[in-house]
Amino acid sequence: MDKRWMSMSRSSDEYKAGLEDFLDFAFTNGSIGEMILCPCIRCGNGVFVTREQAKSHLIWKGFIKGYTQWLAHGEVGDKVTVRSMVDSSKICAVGVVRNLDPTSEVGDTPLGSHWCEIHVNVPVENDEKLMRPYHNFRKIGDAIGVAIAWPINLVILEEN
Numbered sequence: 710m711d712k713r714w715m716s717m718s719r720s721s722d723e724y725k726a727g728l729e730d731f732l733d734f735a736f737t738n739g740s741i742g743e744m745i746l747c748p749c750i751r752c753g754n755g756v757f758v759t760r761e762q763a764k765s766h767l768i769w770k771g772f773i774k775g776y777t778q779w780l781a782h783g784e785v786g787d788k789v790t791v792r793s794m795v796d797s798s799k800i801c802a803v804g805v806v807r808n809l810d811p812t813s814e815v816g817d818t819p820l821g822s823h824w825c826e827i828h829v830n831v832p833v834e835n836d837e838k839l840m841r842p843y844h845n846f847r848k849i850g851d852a853i854g855v856a857i858a859w860p861i862n863l864v865i866l867e868e869n
């Protein structure tokens with residue numbers, strides 16, 4: 710998806726047209742009822758708003774800086790493979806990056822730097838132990854569809 714409009718002037722036609730595309734996307738993929746989390750600077754993805762409210766905030770205030778991957782609005786992150794701690798050539802799971810923010814929490818523990826939060830889509834090595842087990846999640850095979858923390862040097866970006 711072309712998002713160059715996001716860095717253009719908020720009074721430009723490109724920005725306004727792009728904003729409509731964003732709202733269409735968000736209300737199709739990331740709405741709850743008739744509301745979405747507002748990604749404007751003031752709301753910071755912390756407040757639910759209607760389409761009209763979101764539109765007006767995003768014209769008057771603009772988007773949160775750097776919010777180019779719309780993770781809070783249903784956009785899937787980069788596809789990655791998770792590699793084994795024992796042998797980094799071995800793929801343990803396939804998933805998507807959810808978060809790189811060191812202060813965000815996975816199972817009540819802050820991620821910290823050099824770690825990333827991965828949403829596991831396909832476990833490959835079911836018996837590989839999680840480096841940071843939490844709740845009932847102990848092994849990769851337990852973690853289907855949930856978030857896990859993994860060191861960033863063992864998370865490899867896939868081509869598509």
Ligand SMILES: [Zn+2]
Pocket residue numbers: 747748749750751752753758763766767
């Ligand atoms: Zn807002």
